[in-house]
Amino acid sequence: MNTIIFLQTLLIIVALTVTFLKDNFRMVIFFSVFSLICSSLYFFYMAPDLALAEVTIGSAIVPLIFIIAISKQRGFVIINDLEKDDDFLSKESEKGIGYKLLSEFAELYKLNLVIEDYEDEDDTIFGVFRVRNVDLFVSKKHGKYLLEGKSTNIIMNKLAQMAKDYPEIDVVFVAEEETDD
Amino acid sequence: MKTSEILKSMCKVLFPFVSMFGLYVIINGHISPGGGFQGGAILATAILITYIIELDIVENLTLLIRIEKYAFLTIILIGGISLFTRGEFFTNFIPIGSSIVYKRIFLIALNFFIGIKVATGLITIISTFIEEGE
Amino acid sequence: MIRKVVILSMLLLILILFMLTIEDININTSARDYLFENGFRETGSNNLVTAIYLDYRLYDSIYEAGILLVTVSGIIFMSKKDDDVL
Structure with missing residues (x-):
């Protein structure tokens, strides 16, 4: 007993x-x-x-x-669609504010940053989202950097909060249905 | 990912014993605690060990799913035989009056097929998860 | 704060209900007695659990096995890449 x-x-x-x-x-x-x-x-x-x-x-x-x-869940996959000489996501120089923000964000959740270049093969952004499990898509439009992520991803809200300090960065949410088909 | 040598050799020793215990639990389901579901789950864990020692027993999943499908059909058929011998569905097909030894044939056969079905199903689930994780 | 109080009171209510049900428990043991007397003779199984799920209630266990089959096929369908399905 x-x-x-x-x-x-x-x-x-x-x-x-x-x-x-x-x-x-x-x-x-x-x-x-x-x-x-x-x-x-x-x-x-x-x-x-x-x-x-x-x-x-x-x-x-x-x-x-x-x-x-x-x-x-450990990896945070980022697809880079910027021009070659753009140092938004580069590690070395001081100008890489995007890298600074994202590494700070990844350290907060203990994730591994995986940055890959966008391969242009007649595929839309939705196709990339569907086939490879991508978390973030970085591109440049009208002088502003766009960070596109899934709206169902909960930690994206934290990223949007952190990006408020940088005026040249916009965080855009894409609905899950759009990325699927 | 690299696994250590100690873990590998321990799993090599453990694998035959675990699979043997699973078969024992399935076959002795009517005498000792256990049965088809529990034994099948133990067999699935034995296959899980082979992933650690990199033996790669499971190669094509379609064969496993086919085995599971036919095992399920066999269970339904064995359950359905009793309609002709006893006149009612889903019970022992050996007549009520016969001795206990013959009645056990039904239990052993059904436990065996349920064990195969559960083991293949769980192995399929585990292998798809491991493939997705890579 | 209000949410925590509500959750605590719900847990307390569940505890009190459990205690009440345990106190005035009044089990009808006729089915258990029947199985204990006739189970071995009718099915030939020493293990009465096996006797129930393979003989008296085989209908239930067949559907239990079917649920596992449906689960496996669902997982395989979801894990396939889109290109294989389309």
């Missing part, structure tokens, strides 16, 4: 840890610990069938799927 009470208190503690942790990978590990404790509780309450199912699904398969999904 004592084991059951101990496991129940441990279960509550682990569940609270899962909710309040900020680090995603640690959260996944704690989630698998949660289902391990849960399955041992099932076993003590005489439901060994459920315990077997819980220990395989909860602590092996679901964490794997979570880890794959999280590691895919």
